[in-house]
Amino acid sequence: MSNQVVSTPVQADPSHASGADAATHGEVIGIRGGVVDVRFPQASPRIHDLLYAGSLALEVASLLESGAVRCMALAPVRGLGLGMPVRATGMPIQVPVGDAVLGRMLNVFGEPIDNKPAPASDIRRSIHQPPPALEDRVVHSDILETGIKAIDLLSPIERGGKTGLFGGAGVGKTVLITELINNTVQHYQGVSLFCGIGERSREAEELYREMGDAGVRDKTVMLFGQMNEAPGVRFLVGKTALTMAEYFRDDQKQDVLLLIDNIFRFVQAGAEVSGLMGRMPSRVGYQPTLATELASLEERITSTRNGAITSIQAVYVPADDFTDPAAAHIFSHLSASVVLSRKRASEGLYPAVDPLGSASVMLTPAMVGQRHYDIARAVRRTLAEYEDLRDIIAMLGMEELSAADRATVARARRLERFLTQPFFTTGSFTGNDGKRVPVKDTLDGCETILNQTEFDDNETDYYMIGSLKDLKAKS
Numbered sequence: 178m179s180n181q182v183v184s185t186p187v188q189a190d191p192s193h194a195s196g197a198d199a200a201t202h203g204e205v206i207g208i209r210g211g212v213v214d215v216r217f218p219q220a221s222p223r224i225h226d227l228l229y230a231g232s233l234a235l236e237v238a239s240l241l242e243s244g245a246v247r248c249m250a251l252a253p254v255r256g257l258g259l260g261m262p263v264r265a266t267g268m269p270i271q272v273p274v275g276d277a278v279l280g281r282m283l284n285v286f287g288e289p290i291d292n293k294p295a296p297a298s299d300i301r302r303s304i305h306q307p308p309p310a311l312e313d314r315v316v317h318s319d320i321l322e323t324g325i326k327a328i329d330l331l332s333p334i335e336r337g338g339k340t341g342l343f344g345g346a347g348v349g350k351t352v353l354i355t356e357l358i359n360n361t362v363q364h365y366q367g368v369s370l371f372c373g374i375g376e377r378s379r380e381a382e383e384l385y386r387e388m389g390d391a392g393v394r395d396k397t398v399m400l401f402g403q404m405n406e407a408p409g410v411r412f413l414v415g416k417t418a419l420t421m422a423e424y425f426r427d428d429q430k431q432d433v434l435l436l437i438d439n440i441f442r443f444v445q446a447g448a449e450v451s452g453l454m455g456r457m458p459s460r461v462g463y464q465p466t467l468a469t470e471l472a473s474l475e476e477r478i479t480s481t482r483n484g485a486i487t488s489i490q491a492v493y494v495p496a497d498d499f500t501d502p503a504a505a506h507i508f509s510h511l512s513a514s515v516v517l518s519r520k521r522a523s524e525g526l527y528p529a530v531d532p533l534g535s536a537s538v539m540l541t542p543a544m545v546g547q548r549h550y551d552i553a554r555a556v557r558r559t560l561a562e563y564e565d566l567r568d569i570i571a572m573l574g575m576e577e578l579s580a581a582d583r584a585t586v587a588r589a590r591r592l593e594r595f596l597t598q599p600f601f602t603t604g605s606f607t608g609n610d611g612k613r614v615p616v617k618d619t620l621d622g623c624e625t626i627l628n629q630t631e632f633d634d635n636e637t638d639y640y641m642i643g644s645l646k647d648l649k650a651k652s
């Protein structure tokens with residue numbers, strides 16, 4: 178199964194059949210990793226055109242002098258040599274769109290990697306599209322409930338907006354995005370697209386199986402350009418996903434849920450390509466075109482009068498440094514950010530959502546209601562006060578605290594534990610059955626803890642439960 182995902186078949190060469198003329202023929206004049214230079218003696222192709230050197234697909238990335246072009250290779254360049262002939266197709270990568278791609282696992286060309294025949298769609302679209310015009314965009318003011326307590330309470334997801342799941346290596350981004358798929362896709366009125374960029378093929382395989390088990394594969398499209406694939410593929414697969422999402426939104430007038438794991442790998446692939454293209458690196462070694470490349474993808478993820486694209490994107494944060502230019506740029510595109518903290522993960526407080534670092538534009542009284550807003554603020558305040566008291570507790574012990582501070586600590590520790598939650602997707606290795614908690618129960622639970630004055634119960638009873646009703650069952 179996993180070797181299905183890792184394979185990088187190339188798109189059937191359309192110029193082959195049509196008998197391309199001399200103007201479409203060039204030769205390889207330079208190879209530098211995944212970047213290939215080609216000279217065309219007559220008319221040179223345009224930016225984004227697809228070329229073929231044998232069966233190796235290339236995409237024109239920039240124009241050089243005297244009919245030469247610089248291209249990204251879309252598969253390993255092994256076997257390619259200087260002087261080899263190259264054919265231009267005269268068009269960009271075009272992928273199938275529409276119902277035929279539903280239930281399928283595809284690559285950057287929209288070709289199957291699930292051992293089934295190619296999607297039978299008459300409609301193909303170029304993967305390079307402009308973002309919708311400003312006047313066509315609409316802002317939705319609706320919340321997508323996830324059933325995950327920490328997210329629904331502190332960083333509600335905007336329907337038609339973009340949410341980022343930020344975190345360093347191994348803090349639970351993939352687990353969280355898989356749980357979000359499990360909790361939202363089944364209840365979502367529309368289609369879902371999952372785009373795997375630069376992650377492990379094993380995760381793709383697991384996801385494919387889980388989608389099948391959850392019975393949601395039929396209204397989901399899965400696209401992969403994984404870790405082992407050429408940087409050009411990792412750079413473009415997000416655009417393939419967007420092209421399919423745009424068709425569902427604009428032509429079929431459907432709402433689309435777009436999940437991306439991991440958008441940082443798109444930036445990273447751009448940096449790899451940029452280095453090979455010979456561009457001077459910019460801050461922290463990133464490509465000088467980071468902001469425009471990211472915008473070319475993010476600006477297309479938007480809602481119009483036709484339908485909404487709600488996107489949830491995992492964002493790897495290198496070395497847990499949130500000032501990293503890639504993380505900072507991605508952050509600026511989002512309406513909600515869920516920050517995962519290594520400290521909480523190391524304490525086993527999963528999902529490791531940082532209550533003080535996570536935020537959402539939806540967390541206002543007008544959007545979530547005054548009660549939700551007040552409870553979220555009180556939870557944050559209590560946890561922030563506990564953070565401040567931690568050093569004193571570490572040095573002097575709990576005994577030195579005033580009665581009021583001791584009550585704050587007791588409430589905060591109960592809140593921290595109450596905001597953990599068993600996941601459906603981790604049930605097999607934690608032994609805890611997953612729980613989907615309605616936001617009403619989350620608010621009731623937090624309110625009860627915030628109003629608590631007697632602390633004779635056991636704080637560990639609050640760990641890994643769903644709503645407070647489970648606490649009674651547990652004790």
Ligand SMILES: Nc1ncnc2c1ncn2[C@@H]1O[C@H](COP(=O)(O)OP(=O)(O)OP(=O)(O)O)[C@@H](O)[C@H]1O
Pocket residue numbers: 344345346347348349350351352353493527528600603607
């Ligand atoms: N909600 C959870 N419940 C229990 N364990 C979890 C949970 N989330 C994460 N973990 C543990 O943390 C490990 C890493 O999680 P995950 O693969 O999601 O991290 P990641 O942030 O995607 O990592 P990477 O950046 O390396 O891809 C999991 O294999 C699991 O053991």
